[in-house]
Amino acid sequence: MKNISATLAIVWRIAAPYFRSEDKWAGRGLLAAVVAMELALVAIDVLVNQWQNRFYSALQTSDWDNFVREIWIFIALAFTYIALAVYKLYLNQWLQIRWRQWLTRHYLGEWLGGATHYRMQLKGDAADNPDQRITEDVKNFVEQTLTIGLGLLSSIVTLFSFVIILWGLSNAAPLRLFGTDLMIPGYLCWGALIYAIFGTALTHWIGAPLVNLNFEQQRYEADFRFNLVRVRENSEQIALLRGEGAERARLLDRFGFVIANWYGIMSRTKRLTAFTASYQQAAVIFPYVLVAPAFFAKKIQLGDMMQTASAFSSVQGALSFFVTAYRSLAEWRSIVARLDGFEMSVESAANLPAREPAIALEVAGGRHIDLEQLCVNLPNGTPLVAAKAFTIQSPERVLVTGPSGSGKSTLFRAIAGIWPFGTGTVVIPAKAKLMMLPQRPYFPVGVLRDAVVYPAAPGAFSAAQVHDALIAVGLPDLAGRLDEDGHWNRMLSLGEQQRLGLARALLHAPDYLFLDEATASLDEPSEARLYRLLAEKLPQATIVSIGHRSTLDAFHTRKVALVKDGAIHVVGRGREPVEAEPTVAP
Ligand SMILES: Nc1ncnc2c1ncn2[C@@H]1O[C@H](COP(=O)(O)OP(=O)(O)OP(=O)(O)O)[C@@H](O)[C@H]1O
Incomplete structure (x- = not known):
């Protein structure tokens, strides 16, 4: 928990300045538009969920007029959904490029301010490969922060919207065990919650090493690239000294780290995917198992059961945000750590004369x-x-x-x-x-x-x-x-x-x-x-x-x-x- 709040504090420190910068109105406007569209998409999900009940009930009762009406409603909802999804992505990308542009300019200014870049080399501390931090890490930070932030927001809103629906449905379809109705208020919500807690805990237990593995992977990749650039820059010397063999061995050595670490990531990801895939597959039938006894006892209609399954999957999906996004979260945390290291290193180099006895x-x-x-x-x-x-x-x-x-x-x-x-x-x-x-x-x-x-x-x-x-x-x-x-x-x-x-x-x-x-x-x-x-x-x-x-x-x-x-x-x-x-x- 302490780790999470520390990471969030760093994310805030890196992310917030853009929304206070000279480009703040464009940034805030785009963010507000993207958030509004994300919320509108959740609203459409809710409408589709209610539509499902009406649609399947129309099917069950062979009601042609209602069936046709529901088809038209669906078409309207689908078109709205498509338009929102397209513009949400478009505006999101627009925000990404403006934010990245600002952040890149900001970092270039800090890094090239005074002789900071030179002092960072002299100090030889944390920030390896600043080039990678200013290019890939900034790009990925902006992209992932928006994806994860919006994903989390959407999950929270989805959770609240569907919990209400699911609570109502729980009461309409009481839990039937061994032929008796058990009156547990909102039992479907509790079921989803228990299911998600269990999934999240196991995911974290299996996937935690991925954070460090991803951090190391980015470092090894950057080191390998840096050494290739050194060869390109010094190719004449290498050719004159006939150093190609030595270079190849050195480069393959570096690449060996990339490969070894990648195997680590592969094996962790395999275990994580095995668990998350099973978890998600089980989630498909779990709600049917819970409400089927009520359906077969004719306490509820097909429409109710379909709506329940869909609402349950939305609640469970929202609660399982952590499970689904675990790999992205692990990558994101390592990117945040790298940018934090870069900022610290820039700051320490820039303040070197102020902090230590200096000329x-x-x-x-x-x-x-x-x-x-x-x-x-x-x-x-x-x-x-x-x-x-x-x-x-x-x-x-x-x-x-x-x-x-x-x-x-x-x-x-x-x-x-x-x-x-x-x-x-x-x-x-x-x-x-x-x-x-x-x-x-x-x-x-x-x-x-x-x-x-x-x-x-x-x-x-x-x-x-x-x-x-x-x-x-x-x-x-x-x-x-x-x-x-x-x-x-x-x-x-x-x-x-x-x-x-x-x-x-x-x-x-x-x-x-x-x-x-x-x-x-x-x-x-x-x-x-x-x-x-x-x-x-x-x-x-x-x-x-x-x-x-x-x-x-x-x-x-x-x-x-x-x-x-x-x-x-x-x-x-x-x-x-x-x-x-x-x-x-x-
Ligand atoms: N960034 C550095 N980190 C550690 N030691 C350094 C660094 N830069 C220079 N030195 C050391 O400082 C000493 C003086 O280096 P400097 O380049 O100033 O010598 P110089 O008198 O100009 O030599 P030359 O006549 O060979 O050019 C050397 O021993 C060198 O190894």
Whole structure:
């Protein structure tokens, strides 16, 4: 019971915001219409039940006129039923897509808000495969919540409507046992209740493990898909390393989990279906067994018996909602758990800096970037880099060096504000535009022109501007293919990608440009040419580079080494003035 109320509280937390959102009137309107149609369908069921009595009585008494009249009534009821059923489904689907659209937008906003998606990876906690949660889980949540919610509503209303009918019929057809009439008020209702309680308890007992099995199934399927995507993304490396055999084995291994768990689901479902099918079959004859003695004793007519059987099956069906919907309920609970895990993980990543000691980001009026008492840690809390008081002037050219793994890139991440682990403060000038260029720049799949100007909106720069930037960085061929669609990270060499990254920097003209080995794949003369180009085109920009080549010294005015001091590296010691090239502005 505690579990059920906890699940319902989570469902409410996930579902309610849509009905309070900017789309609330459409959502509420559609929901009201669907609910109204669901209720109207129950009303038609009640009318059909009463019709059955009249129809079979007309048959029993060979009353032709009433028979014809009842046929026309049935046709009218049937047409109304069809129209309601069609529009209930149509409006339900309409509501589903609007709700899903809102929920997807909401989750994308939360997940991509700040660097939450990145921090979630860093924390490595609960939410595996966010892609699956935003696609399938959201879709299924909306669909199942509506199906189950409306099913439950319909069952409750059906129950109340037919219990009244059944109660009346119980009195008209007293229970006859061993030739004597037993006057038990509403005995048919009690019979249905006992039958349903017995069914529900057994169903839960047999089916309970399905909740967990379904949860695991979705996780294994998503893991398998994720690993297939990894192969696709890294297919060149795999082909070069002849890693196909290893990949196949790894993928089949993952798929093995999918299969093993599926066998678990199959065997559970088999047992559950065996029980629910027997339960439903028995329910067909159960009411006849109860009222047949009264019928054969001529206490009631055929119409009464048929109506009783139909009303009993409606009451029993409503009471057995849990039995019929058990598999969907089990799936739904696992979807709810997955979305809950996702929300928790997003929240925990977004609030990471607020909850744990974290690097503070401050925006100040000055022109410099200051690192104050900064200590950058690994996610597990181990200190990595320290900078007591370090300032990056504007404009200047700083070269950051240090052994591999000393924490240079992580220091850049901390300055960019996406690395929360640590203590101290990073002070950034107000309105300063920072740009980080990594060794492997990211280009969204699509038109080259849009990929270069990313993250600016497509069209933020004119074709001529993008064309000139590509010429400037030495990519004349690409400059002629601006409107070509492609997966640029896959199609271009790393050196070309790095040139494209620099073209992006030229277009965006940041105040602070951080180059994390962003030219490491270029030959030295090309690297030198590009550094000269940056100095020429962005004379006011501060450039901070990470690099291992000594030839980079010439393009920087200051060199900062990360020097090992006990267990951590310290920024700022071992400073060496660098003789700048005459072409590089100081
Ligand atoms: N997300 C992470 N989780 C755990 N450890 C990490 C994570 N990111 C980086 N590290 C560790 O932090 C250390 C510093 O990494 P970083 O990439 O900053 O080094 P670097 O000085 O830039 O190295 P290189 O010169 O080889 O690029 C490494 O030991 C790395 O394993």
